Structures are given as C-alpha cells and as structure tokens.
Amino acid sequence: MADVPSNAPSHCPGTGSDNAGKASACQGCPNQAFCASGASKATDPAIQEIKDKMASVKHKILVLSGKGGVGKSTFSAHLAHGIASDDSKQVALLDADMCGPSIPKIMGVEGEQVHQSGSGWSPVYVEENLGIMSIGFLLSSLDDAVIWRGPKKNGLIKQFLRDVDWGEVDYLIVDTPPGTSDEHLSIVQYLSATQVDGAVIITTPQHESQIFPPTTGGAMKMCKDLSIPFLGKVPLDPRIGKSCDEGKSFLTEIPGSSATVVYKDIIHRIQEHCATHQSDVEATA
Template sequence: MSSSTGGNASNTPANANVGCVGPTSQNAGKVSACDGCPNKSACSSGAFSSPAAISAREAEKSILQNALSNISHVILVLSGKGGVGKSTVSTQIAMSLASRGYSVGLLDTDICGPSVPRMSGSLGHTVHQSQNGWEPVYPTPNLAVMSISFLLEEKDAAVVWRGPRKNGLIKQFLTETDWGGAEGLDYLIIDTPPGTSDEHISIVQYLNDARPMSINDSVSGTSSRGGASGAIVVTTPEEVSMADVRKELNFCKKTSVPVLGIVENMSGLQMRVSDLTFFRDGVHDNGGGVGAEDGSPPSSSSSIDCTNDVLSLLREKCPEVLSMIASVDVFPPTGFGPRGMAAKFNVPYLGKLPLDPNLLKACEDGTCFVEKYPISPAAKPLNDIVDNLILALPVEDDEEVEYAQADGDAMRT
C-alpha cells in the first residue's frame, strides 16, 4: 500500500498489492501494480467506486474515528523477524507507562500466537460485552489489555484463519473495544505479529482512516496526529534478524509510519555476579569426576554445583565483586549492528536491552519489570527507552501524570 503512485491509500483494500493506485482511481485494475492482485477484476469493474461502496467506506471511517477519538497516541511495535521480543517490549513499555500514572491500552494483534495475556498478568481472563462494546481486561487500574486469547474457550486452541478473518477481528478490536471509557487513553500500544503483510497493512489502513491528519499537521509536514503516532522497531544484533528488520523499516517508509526508534533487544546476557550459578567440572573435581579422554570438560550431568562455596569465598575475600555485572554476547553483532542500521535509515536508536533473567521472569509472572526489579541490569535501559518515548510523544495538559513521572524519576535515582 503506497500513496506514492497517486492513489487514495486510505481506500486501498487490505489485501492489495504494494503500489496500489487505489480502487477509486481511473487506472484501478489497469496498471502494472495490479497484476496478480485478487481485487483486480473488482477494481476494473468499478465495484469499489460505486456510490454504495463509497458510502460503506465512509461509514466505516466514521466508526473508526469515533472508536479511537479519545486516544492521544497509537504506537506500533514492529519487527519483520519473529522471536526478537516484540511482545516483551510491548508489554513492559505498556506496564512501565502505566506505573508512571498514564492511562494505557495494550492490543495484541498476533492472532495465531498471542503472548501478551501471560506477560501482562491477565491470562485466563475473559472479556465481557457492555453497551459501550467489549470491556478489556485490566491487570492494573490504568492498563487495559485486549487479545484473542480472551475470546478462546481453550487456551491451547489453534487459530487457523485466513487473512481476511484476522483483519476483521483486528478491526473489531479497534472499533468495538471500550478503550479507556469516557476518559480515553494516553497511549495505545499495539503488539504486532512478524512480517509486513496482511495484518500490518490493515492496521495502518485502519489507523489512517481513524486518525486523519489535521490541516495544521499537513502544513507542517508532520504526521504525529495522522494514522499511527509512530513505530518502535525491535531487533536482535545479528544479521539474520537485521535482514528482516530492514524490510520492516522500508515498510514503515512506504506506509508513512514514523519510526520512533530501534530497540536492540537481547543485546548480551547481563547478570550480577551474586545471581550467577557456578559449577566445577569433573576434570578438576577432587571427588573423582573425570572428563573426556581428549581433555574436554565433562557433560553438565557430571558437573558439581559449587555456587555456595564460590559466593562465600567472594564475600570473604572480595565482596565488591558480588555487585558487579557479568556480561556475555549471546548474539554476535554484525558490522555496526542495530545502531549502524538506525544511522543508515536515519531513525533514532533507542538503546540496548540486555538479556536479563529478571526481565524474563517478570514476563512469565505478568509483573512490571521496572517496579519489581528496579536495580536489575535491564531496568535502566528500559526506563531510558520509556523516557525517550514520552519525550517523542508527550501527553498534553496532564499535570497529574507529569507529577507521577517526576516522582518515578526521583525513585529511580
């Protein structure tokens, strides 16, 4: 989907080809970008430009605009690669913002693999229908969560849906969820599945319809109030991940979604020495353990846990070591890594989030990491990312939130 060809991108079908001129264009169904598109016949026949079709689209836009009118900022969390920690970043940013006093929504659009309910502490809940629509789950008073997981009778049920049905549910999530009630939301964080196809195109299109750019924004050339407020792009440091993430950055460029920045996730394993576990391998074991004939260490099954001995020795001889951070690169960075990729695409680099066992535990337990583990290695990097996000997308005229944020900053320092 791209407006660079002169078409009306907001009217583009969700499953249209990239470069679609728009179904209401005089060239609809006739240009090279239409080749192979499932809508080619309908576009060339004028089905999308009929009075009835135009009226239906305008009605849909009105519904989307009403549903999202009370949301200050909508943030997409994207990555062309699976398994890089989008859900972790989405959930912990949402919970961190909520802990600072902001009103936050968290929408899980990964229809086939929803992770947000567990990570947000709302697993096992169901949503209820009210006169205002679906009531989202509130794991904390100012954090509203919505996911397909809340609609499934069996938590392990497989969702085997084609694109149009998934897109339809995403639209329902946006239009039929009572986001924040009458007071609305300061931030809506949208956790997306991997890739750059159906769900992503649909979300961008729905947001463009729901949040049209104002005249003043058009004059200034900014798009902070039109469509998505911006995207956080998540990657791990190695080239296998960055190759896909570059495609996601190009997707943002083609769909005019501002990139708020790149998060380098899982950037090395970091732990305090006091939290490490130590083993003595069988080669050096006085109790008779032996290694392989070639001198290599024995298997872990023959290793002996000597954590208590090592920690006792450190407390006695050099206690200052216990508070130091031990670090190891799990994913070796390629070239200049994500920081270099951010510079190449001229987008902000939001920093590194290390692999931190406490961060993973917070996600498993459904708790706010920065609140529960404020001195853990990943706490400051995550707080810095949230600080930069608030600076990029401030909430206007909210003295209470500003006070809560200042109070939180004082506690962290």
C-alpha cells in the same frame, strides 16, 4: 480500505489497493469483476468510525519486529507497565498478534474473559489504569492455533480498533504480529485517519553480551541509515523471561537491574517523542 470479502483468496492484495481485481491472486476470485471495476476502492466507513473512536486516545504507538522471538511482546508489555506506573496516565495495550497472542500470559491475565456491553468490548484491566485487549481472550483454549485467512484477521483488527471501549486513554500501545504482513497494512490503513505518534522496532543483534553479534551493522546502523532514533539496547537478563512467565512486571520485580534502567530510559524517550509529536500536531492544527 474497503471490506475484504470473506471469500477472497488468502493473497488478496486488498480491495482498496491499485491492484484490486488485477493481481495474480485475483484470478478466479468470485469478486474479480467487482474489484476490477474500481467500485471496491470506496473508502471503508470503518476508517471514519475508528477515527471517531480514537478521538479519546491521546497517543498511539505501534510495536513492530522484523521477525519473531526478539522480545516484541515483552517490550510492549513493559512499555505499558512503565507508563502505567504513573497513576495519572491511562494506558491501553492492544495485542494484535493474531498468530501468537502472548500478552495475556505476560500480563498475568491468561484465561480472562472479554465482556461486551452496549458501548463495545470491555478491556481486561491489569491495573485500574492499564487495560488490555487480545485475541487470546477470545480463544476457547490457549492451545488453539489461530490459522485464519487474511480477510478474517483484517476484520478482527478492524473490530479491535473500532469496537473496544477504551474510554479516555493517554497511550494506546499496539503489539503487532512479527514480520510485515497483511495485518500491518490493515492496522496502518485503519489508523490512517488518526494521528499515530510512531512505531518502535524491536530487533536482537545489539545485545550487550554479544550472544547475537551484529552481522550487518546491527540496529544502530539501521537507525542511522533510515534516519530514525536509536532508542537503546536492553541487556539480556533471564529474569525478564521469568517475570513474563509469571505475568509480572520486571520493572517492579527487579527495579535495580541494568535492564530496568535501560527500559525506563527507552520508555522516557518514547514519552518525550509523543509529547513533541503532540506539540507538532497542535502547531499545525
């Protein structure tokens, strides 16, 4: 994907797309002639730079949800906590939710500052082996609304993927915004030259207490229809929200709860998947 100019309209289809310069959003855009000429489809050098940066990251996992408020960031945080409970694993958590960055609060590092060094932005470390980067660290106030146009968000995602100095990392977990948006396309395109291990989709209808009874067959049916593994269902437990509000790991706060057992099982299955993915990649290399 080529750079999207800052003067592009908010519904810009992406300068690297087949519709560049031709979509209805392009009408009246100052870049229309350039994009319609095809010149904008040149490969963004950032894709190679991100590939080089990600060479030190063994596994990359995206966390997605079809809608907001389903516990996506909570899951991302606990996936990071769960893997990092093994001291031998170095974990990075990237909060790419530009509209509602909640990871700093959930991880108990709200108000921390990001430092820039010659080798890039330094993550904020929750533990020695667990680093975080979030737009939340860059806002002057957490009450600041982040209403940015697509190109600016895409530019920041590029910076996050290319310019954060993660060092050697076993797992990079990317907490994406809710829904399907420009940001998801950017993340996937920028990571296209790297090996992403997979994506975890969070949804609500399968809670055991049936507070949200499935109306369309639920996540299990969706997984069956799409031939993707169903990882598990985390029971509702109000103590999860309390732990998040206090910036603590529910897994260590309430280790014996049934939700913790399910979380750990899901985390284990994700790690198993990553190990299999790595073997497959090595076998085809």
